[in-house]
Amino acid sequence: MHTEVPVRRPLQKMRPLGPSHRWRVLGVGFAANAVFSAAISGLPAAAVLVRQGYQLSTAQLGVVLSAIGLGIALSELPWGLVTDRLGDRRVLLSGLALTCLVLAVLAWLVSPGPGTVPGYPALVAGMALLGLAGGSLNGSSGRAVMGWFTEADRGLAMSIRQTALPVGGAVGALMLPAVVERHGFAPAYVLLALMCLAVIALAWAWLHEAPAAAQALTQPAPASARVPLLRDGMVWRFVLGIGVLCVPQIAILSFVAVFLHDVAAMDLAWTSAAMVAYQCGAAAMRVWSGHWTDRRRNRRAFLRGCAVLSVLSLVALAAVTWAAGGPGWAHAPVALWGIAVAAGVIASCWHGVAFTELAVLAGPERVGTALGLGNTFAFGAYFLTPLLVAAVLRQGSWVVAWCGVAAVTLSALLWLPHPKVPPGRAF
Secondary structure, three states: OOOOOOOOOOOOOOOOOOOOHHHHHHHHHHHHHHHHHHHHHHHHHOHHHHHHHOOOOHHHHHHHHHHHHHHHHHHHHHHHHHHHHHOHHHHHHHHHHHHHHHHHHHHHHOOOEOOEOOOHHHHHHHHHHHHHHHHHHHHHHHHHHHHHOOOOOHHHHHHHHHHHHHHHHHHHHHHHHHHHHHHOHHHHHHHHHHHHHHHHHHHHHHOOOOHHHHHHHHOOOOHHHOOOHHHOHHHHHHHHHHHHHHHHHHHHHHHHHHHHHHHOOOOHHHHHHHHHHHHHHHHHHHHHHHHHHHHHOOHHHHHHHHHHHHHHHHHHHHHHHHHHOOOOOOOHHHHHHHHHHHHHHHHHOOHHHHHHHHHHHHOHHHHHHHHHHHHHHHHHHHHHHHHHHHHHHHHOOHHHHHHHHHHHHHHHHHOOOOOOOOOOOOO
């Protein structure tokens, strides 16, 4: 009896991913950052409800909102180092899973209900843990995008990815206040956790190491990347400029709802509309700025121009706030709403350009670490700004607060590189 011997077939290799796959990778990075932004931007949009539901003072509200920034600032650099070592896929999936877990715990244990108000320390700790988990998403998604796109379109790609922050913020500003007002905080946290699970599925299917990543590691590093990143003075000055430039954005993001409610007597619909308009405008301007600076190769000049325009818009907001205190100005609330939205857009449109320039300055071997360091300073501002603004408000007024933010923003010009200085040289 003849028995046929089975023939072993060689294992088929995974089909190489084509150039179009980079847009799926960008979509994953966009979705991951958008979901996280919906959480950290949606809560400030519901700041009045947070203050009421958790029975907080304005100063305590500032601490709660800043705790998210503290968690992100503490975790960004470690997450960046891990990303450069383990790869963007592992870190992004792990970070999304941890973020989902923290949101589930907030829904279960740290949500006010009928007759129960969670403790203030528990809420601060929960917000800090949310920041610690979400701090993984920016560096890992940024490294993936920088690996899949080339110098000709990295600015546009990174700006689209950074657009996820205002887009997610707009979704959060629309969604969270409405959900919290009608159903409470627990359903809002659960909804955010389910959104994280959806992005985990996308990342599992689409996020892979860039084909050029292995080749990049064998190529000679640029001159600016031969110095260890944490000893590179140019990188440190650049990330300090990023942190300072974040101050006006965080001040407006954290307090514009409370500001319009307390000064202009606007209700939840108007304050939410301001947040949505600000975030949508910022999203559109981020895409435009990435494309525009890719074509003109003027990222540094653009960043310095944004600093100047942010200062001017904040001074205008302070002036109109002061004038609104006088009698007889019937249109003051409309003017305050419009200037606050415009100031927020100006203060938020530069992120993709700045982080593209930082990644190019760092070199391919140090992208994750550089982006993590940049976000450490960015979210360090997220932590400090609400605390400082709340402290000024206890002793002064909104006019003093906006003028103080403008003064800090002006100092960014001391740190951001001058356009005429070639890359790789001192400022």
